[in-house]
Amino acid sequence: MTAAASLLLALAPVLAGCAASDSLAQQARAGDEKNYIAGDGSVREYAAETRGEPVEFSSTLFGGKTVDAADFRGHVTVLNFWYAGCAPCRVEAKDLQALHTQFSASGTQFYGVNVRDEAATAAAFERTFGTTYPSFEDRNGTVLLAMTRYVPPQSVPTTLVLDKQGRVSARILGTADKGTLKSLIQAAQQS
Known part of the structure; x- marks a missing residue:
């Protein structure tokens, strides 16, 4: 057996282990036609x-108003990527609304980013x-494309918290x- 073949055999379990732990990739390959790839609940600050x-x-x-991300500066802003047929989006909707209500008095802004719906x-x-907070109509992918560093395509829901400078502080x-x-x-409000 050549040295290269021995090395490949030795690395095979390691490489297989790396691929197996990627839950987004597993869902993409599943072919279950659920029309979304659920995130794993991971949080990154x-x-x-x-x-x-x-x-x-x-x-x-959706109401027709154009919003520029520069308008977020000076406020903590939450962006939630969603669409109506996404079951996890329905699960979190009540909590997002409750947090919007709780934090709106302190100037925190909430925006939905609807990636599919009319x-x-x-x-x-x-x-x-x-x-009750507004949502961007993003079927053309304008917001999603601008946020691809943080939001994997088709990974809905994803929620971003922007600090007062308009930078992503958490995902x-x-x-x-x-x-x-x-x-x-709260952490973004303090930074």
């Missing part, structure tokens, strides 16, 4: 010195779950736990 530049995009809300479908979801892949998101918002 970015230290202030590693946050980089403020996010940049300009997009339109206005009527999004409005029905918002009525059903009592969501939750998958359903946002209310207590965790509350802590991430």
Whole structure:
């Protein structure tokens, strides 16, 4: 057996282990036609010195108003990527609304980023779950494309917390736990 073949045989279990632990890749290969890839619930906080530049995009809300990400500066902002057919999005909707209500008095802004729905479908979801914060109509991918460093394509829901400088301070892949998101918002308010 050659040295190269021996090395490949020795590395095979290691390489297989790396691929097996990627839950997003496993879901993508599953072929279960659920139409979304659920995040694993992982939370990532970015230290202030590693946050980089403020996010940049300009997009339109379902109500027709155009919002520029530069308008986020001076406020902690929560961006939640969702669509109506996403079961985890329905699970977290009530908690997101409760946090929006709790933190709006302190100037924290919430925006949904709807990646698939037309206005009527999004409005029905918002009525059903009592969501009152605005959402971007992002079927064209403007916001998603601007955020690909933080939001894997098709990983919905994903929630980002932006600090007062408009930089991503935290990310939750998958359903946002209310207590965790509350802590991430509070941490961003302090930074």
